[in-house]
Amino acid sequence: MERVYANRKFIVIGLFLVIGLAYVIRLFFIQIVADKYVLSANNNVLRYITQYPARGLVYDRYGKLLVYNEAAYDLMVIPKQVKNVDTAELCRLLEIEKKDFVERVEKARNYSPYRPSIFESQITRENYGYLEEKMFRFPGFFVQPRTLRKYTYPIAAHTFGYIGEAGPEVIEINPYYKSGDYIGISGVEKSYEEQLRGKKGMKIRVVDVLNRDKGSFQGGKYDTIAYTGTDLYSSLDADLQAYGEQLMAGKKGSIVAIEPSTGEILCIITSPSYDPNLLVGRIRRTNYTKLLEDSIMVPLFNRALMASYPPGSTFKVVDALVGQQVGVLTPETRYFCPGGFPLGNGKKVACHSHFSPLDLRQSIQHSCNTYYCRVFKSIIDKRPFTSTRAGYEIWRNLVMSLGFGHKFGIDIPGELNGNIPSSNYYDRYHGKNRWTSMAIISLGIGQGEIGITPLQMANLAALISNRGFYYTPHIIKAIGKKDNLNKEFLVKHVCGIDPQYFPIVVEAMHDVMEAGGTGFASRVDGIEICGKTGTAQNPHGKNHSIFISFAPKDNPRIAVAVVVENAGFGATYAAPIATLMIEKYINREVKRKDVEQSMISGNLLNKGKVIDQ
Amino acid sequence: MRERHSVFEHIDWWLVIIFLLLVVMGWLNIYAAVYDENHGSIVDMHVKYGKQMAWILAGLFLGLIVLLIDGKFFSQFAYLIYIFCILLLIAVIFTGKEISGSKSWFQFAGIALQPGEFAKMGTALALAKFLSKNETDIRKRKELFVAICLILFPSVLIFLEHDTGSAIVFFSFIFVLYRAGLSEKLVIGFVLVPLLAVLSLLINKFIILGFLFIIALFFFLYSKRKIRNIILISLVYLGSAGFVFSVDYAVNHILEPHQRVRVNVLIGKEIDLKGAGYNVNQSLIAIGSGGAWGKGFLKGTQTKYNFVPEQSTDFIFCTVGEEWGFAGSFVVVGLFIALLIRIILVAERQRSRFSRFYGYGVASIIFFHFMINIGMTLSLIPVIGIPLPFFSYGGSSLWAFTLLLFIFIRQDSYRYELL
Numbered sequence A: 001m002e003r004v005y006a007n008r009k010f011i012v013i014g015l016f017l018v019i020g021l022a023y024v025i026r027l028f029f030i031q032i033v034a035d036k037y038v039l040s041a042n043n044n045v046l047r048y049i050t051q052y053p054a055r056g057l058v059y060d061r062y063g064k065l066l067v068y069n070e071a072a073y074d075l076m077v078i079p080k081q082v083k084n085v086d087t088a089e090l091c092r093l094l095e096i097e098k099k100d101f102v103e104r105v106e107k108a109r110n111y112s113p114y115r116p117s118i119f120e121s122q123i124t125r126e127n128y129g130y131l132e133e134k135m136f137r138f139p140g141f142f143v144q145p146r147t148l149r150k151y152t153y154p155i156a157a158h159t160f161g162y163i164g165e166a167g168p169e170v171i172e173i174n175p176y177y178k179s180g181d182y183i184g185i186s187g188v189e190k191s192y193e194e195q196l197r198g199k200k201g202m203k204i205r206v207v208d209v210l211n212r213d214k215g216s217f218q219g220g221k222y223d224t225i226a227y228t229g230t231d232l233y234s235s236l237d238a239d240l241q242a243y244g245e246q247l248m249a250g251k252k253g254s255i256v257a258i259e260p261s262t263g264e265i266l267c268i269i270t271s272p273s274y275d276p277n278l279l280v281g282r283i284r285r286t287n288y289t290k291l292l293e294d295s296i297m298v299p300l301f302n303r304a305l306m307a308s309y310p311p312g313s314t315f316k317v318v319d320a321l322v323g324q325q326v327g328v329l330t331p332e333t334r335y336f337c338p339g340g341f342p343l344g345n346g347k348k349v350a351c352h353s354h355f356s357p358l359d360l361r362q363s364i365q366h367s368c369n370t371y372y373c374r375v376f377k378s379i380i381d382k383r384p385f386t387s388t389r390a391g392y393e394i395w396r397n398l399v400m401s402l403g404f405g406h407k408f409g410i411d412i413p414g415e416l417n418g419n420i421p422s423s424n425y426y427d428r429y430h431g432k433n434r435w436t437s438m439a440i441i442s443l444g445i446g447q448g449e450i451g452i453t454p455l456q457m458a459n460l461a462a463l464i465s466n467r468g469f470y471y472t473p474h475i476i477k478a479i480g481k482k483d484n485l486n487k488e489f490l491v492k493h494v495c496g497i498d499p500q501y502f503p504i505v506v507e508a509m510h511d512v513m514e515a516g517g518t519g520f521a522s523r524v525d526g527i528e529i530c531g532k533t534g535t536a537q538n539p540h541g542k543n544h545s546i547f548i549s550f551a552p553k554d555n556p557r558i559a560v561a562v563v564v565e566n567a568g569f570g571a572t573y574a575a576p577i578a579t580l581m582i583e584k585y586i587n588r589e590v591k592r593k594d595v596e597q598s599m600i601s602g603n604l605l606n607k608g609k610v611i612d613q
Numbered sequence B: 001m002r003e004r005h006s007v008f009e010h011i012d013w014w015l016v017i018i019f020l021l022l023v024v025m026g027w028l029n030i031y032a033a034v035y036d037e038n039h040g041s042i043v044d045m046h047v048k049y050g051k052q053m054a055w056i057l058a059g060l061f062l063g064l065i066v067l068l069i070d071g072k073f074f075s076q077f078a079y080l081i082y083i084f085c086i087l088l089l090i091a092v093i094f095t096g097k098e099i100s101g102s103k104s105w106f107q108f109a110g111i112a113l114q115p116g117e118f119a120k121m122g123t124a125l126a127l128a129k130f131l132s133k134n135e136t137d138i139r140k141r142k143e144l145f146v147a148i149c150l151i152l153f154p155s156v157l158i159f160l161e162h163d164t165g166s167a168i169v170f171f172s173f174i175f176v177l178y179r180a181g182l183s184e185k186l187v188i189g190f191v192l193v194p195l196l197a198v199l200s201l202l203i204n205k206f207i208i209l210g211f212l213f214i215i216a217l218f219f220f221l222y223s224k225r226k227i228r229n230i231i232l233i234s235l236v237y238l239g240s241a242g243f244v245f246s247v248d249y250a251v252n253h254i255l256e257p258h259q260r261v262r263v264n265v266l267i268g269k270e271i272d273l274k275g276a277g278y279n280v281n282q283s284l285i286a287i288g289s290g291g292a293w294g295k296g297f298l299k300g301t302q303t304k305y306n307f308v309p310e311q312s313t314d315f316i317f318c319t320v321g322e323e324w325g326f327a328g329s330f331v332v333v334g335l336f337i338a339l340l341i342r343i344i345l346v347a348e349r350q351r352s353r354f355s356r357f358y359g360y361g362v363a364s365i366i367f368f369h370f371m372i373n374i375g376m377t378l379s380l381i382p383v384i385g386i387p388l389p390f391f392s393y394g395g396s397s398l399w400a401f402t403l404l405l406f407i408f409i410r411q412d413s414y415r416y417e418l419l
């Protein structure tokens, strides 16, 4: 009877076929048409593990290690594997609160329950020691080695600079950097970032669902190895740097010393400074904020490169050179000094008492203001220059050829131009062509709008000691190998003053250190030092004490510029500090212990501040 | 000797070959799913493929025994086997061992057995026996009621053991009833009811009631306006409305939270890749990443490294999809469809009504398992944990399906003896 229903087998078979066909179509779409599943599958099992190379080391000019790496550890967490963790113990070891623990694990879980996230970064080796013994009590946590920058001596913080995690703005423009990578943020760490960082490697591992390692992907065929960063050989003399920082303690200002024959920076001191070890690892952020917020000391401000001072009387040697070059000055030129240079409206540029008239050599030794006002005026007003403006431009170009008013291109970031005002500036200030040499006469004695950085002052001393040329100042003399010199720094920059005009200025600067000269008190037995004092007027407080110098007079080995803010005459602080530096560098030890002691103990930090109020 | 000779002469080799192919492919995929470089031996009894190998050999032995049993045996003892299965199901509720949420396991001599798997076979036998009686007419309400009771009784018992997946499989016997002459309207209703259930979860209940009202009105206008019809339409409408509300209530108040989430993920109301949707998503990733030709035997990463859950049991098809690609998946789906069609064709050639209805029962059960299991891995059906016949790891399931199929093969070979 049920034969009647035999045709129903076609319905049943038809249904089987429909379902089978539906599944085949579905399979076709997910296996052949869609490709997102392949990506998801790789995402599931492949882990790209970055191999971080050690950053390059930095040595001083005698091969002393200055900057190195120390092992540090990032504590990683895989939330899915966190089970029966001794939370109290972990919190105690990391010095965090229980709620921090919960928050961090939750944050990691939101990123991915199966992948590692940083739980605590840059744990020092000592702290890791305590942690390591107890790691078995923290399932789901593991440690990833990283490195921390360390500094052998707490010196030259501004020069070395610091590293930090690459921010989103860097990652966006430079594909090398990924989140969590370190990058040089300031100083040499920044300018030599590409050499120091080395090259990251990548290991591709296969993991299971619990993120357990299951070996390398395709036998490591696609792995790349990491290359250690390149070491840098600095021209810095670590002892001299440390000594200079000691001398500058309790003072604001800067010391820059250059080897004239090469342009190598022997030391570059900015005071106040800080211990570079403060801006390392976990403590960097808090310490940086503290340093940044110190508006009185401004310890992050790199005065050596960024502070622009009027050079005061040290600038007279520049006028002496430019005047000779222009042809308005000879060694025999004498000017009478009536105690000042009259400005015409009853005012005058004052001068101190000395015998008169002075010749060129004596004018530097005794630092006569009247003499240099006249020299400056004769340069600007020299005919056939058609106008004040034309005369000024001649002067300005020659001054700028001595390294002023522009950057050198030194290998430490942050260098400033300084300021040698343009004619246009005076046009704007006085009206077009409505200014005369008298209006800008203070430039002649290094006052007024003129601004010079300590680095530029040191370079001037080096240039004079070389009798007319300089090399771009630089802090790194070799990259990787000791003889691998940076070619840019081998280019000799010849200034616009002919060599024949230098000897008289050198002799005069030597006289400064002899009986009757302004630097006499700072002379060093056995070393022929040439120097020039300066006292820069400072609208905010007591005058800045300035000194430029080099030694020995012939075959010079060191050129030094010192600026001590609010310290008064150049002879009181800047000159003794500069000659102590020279003595230290050339003799490797300082005999004038009394001078050294009085310099070290001199505390001038409240001088500027009090007058500010 | 004469009888045994005829058994092997008349068995349907197509069914045997497809069966053997599925079992061997299943074993290879179980091997791949739990493959570990550190375990070399394929007969290691501590790993799943070693155990499965033992179960396959024992299953073949069972099948051989079935072929040697007298042809009248299963027909004569159908009810007894059914009652024995029911007793086991009742016993397991009180004495059974709970394994992963289901209290449906007997454990003795280190082997865990699920009576629920064998109850499908018992029910197929009993239902075939009942329908094969000359006086049975399924169109009569009384006899339909008896048939439905035969089906639902073990299903409810299995449901009480929290093995929902296996309980649902019993609904597949609708095909047997259909073949026996069940009214098409009732079968269509059987299809429409789940559809209405899904819709009631997806769409606002009152909108559904509105639509149902319009449909009821339509029937009312186009039917003869007799009191009887009006009452009938009103009753059906009220019944549907009650159904819509009770489905909603059941899902939101009776189902366990994890089951509710699963239902919602499947019908697309929730996307939860870390929770209930995780399994389905990982299953799709494993199958989808296989591409056209697959990653190759033992080269699958998703299944080997446990991204796919239950990869040797309920999600064994993921290994097929990942390692053998579209080509391999196509072959497996094709083999199942071929097996099912072959069973129907063989059933239709039976002279014995018992054998024919039993054949339909076998096809129905295998089809439901196939449809739900592979549909689940392809994210077309909710995650319901039932094994893929002959493929999935597990002794109970493999033995039960082997017995189920070999009894049918035995019945088929017996057809010449009925002359």
Ligand SMILES: [Zn+2]
Binding pocket: A337, A339, A340, A351, A352, A354, A367, A368, A369, A370, A371
């Ligand atoms: Zn004078």
